[in-house]
Amino acid sequence: xxxxxxxxxxxxxxxxxxxxxTNAKLAKEALEALNGQIPGLQHLEVGIDSLQGAGSYDLVLxxxxxxxxxxxxxxxxxxHQAVLPMMKSITSQRAAVDx
Numbered sequence: 001x002x003x004x005x006x007x008x009x010x011x012x013x014x015x016x017x018x019x020x021x022t023n024a025k026l027a028k029e030a031l032e033a034l035n036g037q038i039p040g041l042q043h044l045e046v047g048i049d050s051l052q053g054a055g056s057y058d059l060v061l062x063x064x065x066x067x068x069x070x071x072x073x074x075x076x077x078x079x080h081q082a083v084l085p086m087m088k089s090i091t092s093q094r095a096a097v098d099x
Contacts, residue, residue: 002042002064003098005071008057010093016086023090024048024059030083031061037079040070057095071098 009027011020018026028046035044042064049056065071074080 002066003068003071005061005063005065005074005096005098007061007094007096009059009087009091011058011090012092015090018090020058027059027087027090030086034079034083038074038077040066040073042066057093068098 011023011027013020015023025048028048031046032044034041044061044063047060047062049058049060052058063074065074
């Protein structure tokens with residue numbers, strides 16, 4: 001059974017000269033580009049919230065990893081580290097669940 005890493009973000013209304021919608025699309029592209037780059041990462045998908053209801057997050061990442069140990073490999077990998085500054089600059093809130 002794979003190990004799941006799920007992260008949800010609330011995006012800032014504007015950041016890096018872009019609106020929330022543009023940043024959501026850019027984040028989705030950057031994060032999904034990690035597929036095939038990190039050992040032990042079976043699959044990663046990113047969803048953009050379409051309902052935008054009260055209490056909704058704007059973006060969700062669901063990653064399937066080989067094991068709990070692979071999460072450390074994923075988090076420390078240079079390709080993942082390269083995406084972090086952008087994600088930190090466009091988000092106001094982050095929540096994660098790992099199981």
